[in-house]
Amino acid sequence: MRYAKHLKQALLQAAILGATLAVPLTVMAGDAAPAAEAPIAARTWANVPTQMISAAGTQFAYRELGKQNGGTPVVLLNHLAAVLDNWDPRVVDGIAAKHHVIVFDNRGVGASGGTTPRTMEEMADDAIAFIQAMGFEQVDLLGFSMGGMVSQEIVLKNPGLVRKLILAGTGPAGGVGIGTVAGVANVDILRGLVTFQDPKQFLFFTRSPDGIAAGEAFLARLKERAQDRDKDIAVSAYLAQLAALKAWGDKAPADLSVVKQPVLVANGDQDRMVPTVNSRDLAQRLPNSTLVIYPDAGHGGIFQYATQFVPEALDFLAR
Template sequence: MHRLGKTASARRKDFYEDAPTRTVAAGGVTFAYRELGPRSGVPVVFLTHLAAGLDNWDPRVVDGIAARHRVITFGSRGVGASTGSTPKTIEEMAKDAVTFIRALGLKQVDILGFSMGGMIAQVIAQTAPQLIRGLVLAGTGPAGGEGIKNVTRLSHFDTLRALPILQDPKRFLLFTRTANGRRAARSSWLA
């Protein structure tokens, strides 16, 4: 894997693949998280896609943003090393994200919400707008948006499609099945 700028003269010394997993307890949940980048400034909290844990972030994306910004990724309740039962609604997930952010003592954050994480970020923007300074929504849509109701069905279909060929379902979910899409999947962190 190519490590952005990792040389003897690198300005930064930490990379996502090396970031230790830490925990913080709040609201009856122990949340697992990782943090890297500069220790000052408003952090960027990453909210991830359906069924994703800390290891599902592309380290090239995290490292790229962490080159200039404090980055915090975390596992939602019931996912990966975070305790508790997985919430049933986006609203519950948003409440957990706010609980996590406040448990770290943060007064304001930037949020990068990817796919389902973008849906969670939109709810946070509605319910706790004072917490958000900036918001990046990637590969997501609004509640009730065109095709949103099909996401779970398509996720299950792509998981079943990937199993017999021993591929990560995210190759189907996150990349087109064109020659360019397959090439991008092979060069991704999933390779």
């Protein structure tokens, strides 16, 4: 009986790991040859090289676009179980057309070294260390889902480091349903396995015809990078992030009225992972916020509406 229980747990964890990061079957993460380096001005999310930098004793993997644009760098912070290749190329390239954009793997995730933190506060400390190691005195933050929670901790810990924030598909500490994200995620991961679909089709998008089509288009875009793909997230890292989400959901709400920076809050109107009510709550708690809610859209609303979100983000950052 004990053996059967352990076997069941191992199979579930393997299923979670295998389904969380869907990659083209012909291009396994970390196995492809490094992408040829294109001239800086010609680089896109599909061919920009992955680099490494040491910060606070950890080697962080990152990619950098639009450095020639100058100005305040925009640092992107990723969602649960995500590595570099989970960012929508249309969002990254769209913002990098006007801004210096940096995306990095959290500690213990993807190609970054170290052990994955079990709290948002620790992840924020790592992000601050990374930003400072890059030599940036001030940045803009675009945090999606879990990355939006980390972004809130960053601005509370070090407000002078942050000029503006974009918080997408996320919520405040103690927000509605945040502590139960693990249940929603794991059910849809298994749902994806049963139906032979990527679980992000269920987790990020609605089941309407438009939502399904948007999910298929998004998943196709994630496969555009054919070489030098990131490493898969480990099961242990995924479980640590789930623990961090549970702790964030159980945490007492922070006083966000102290955040004076301009904030753009965005989400779909039918977010199942971090219920949309949390985005409205965030916008009310933040004194200098703008709220955008996309119709017939789920957790991945900024990806479904990338052609609308990118101009809105650019306009917000340019104000």
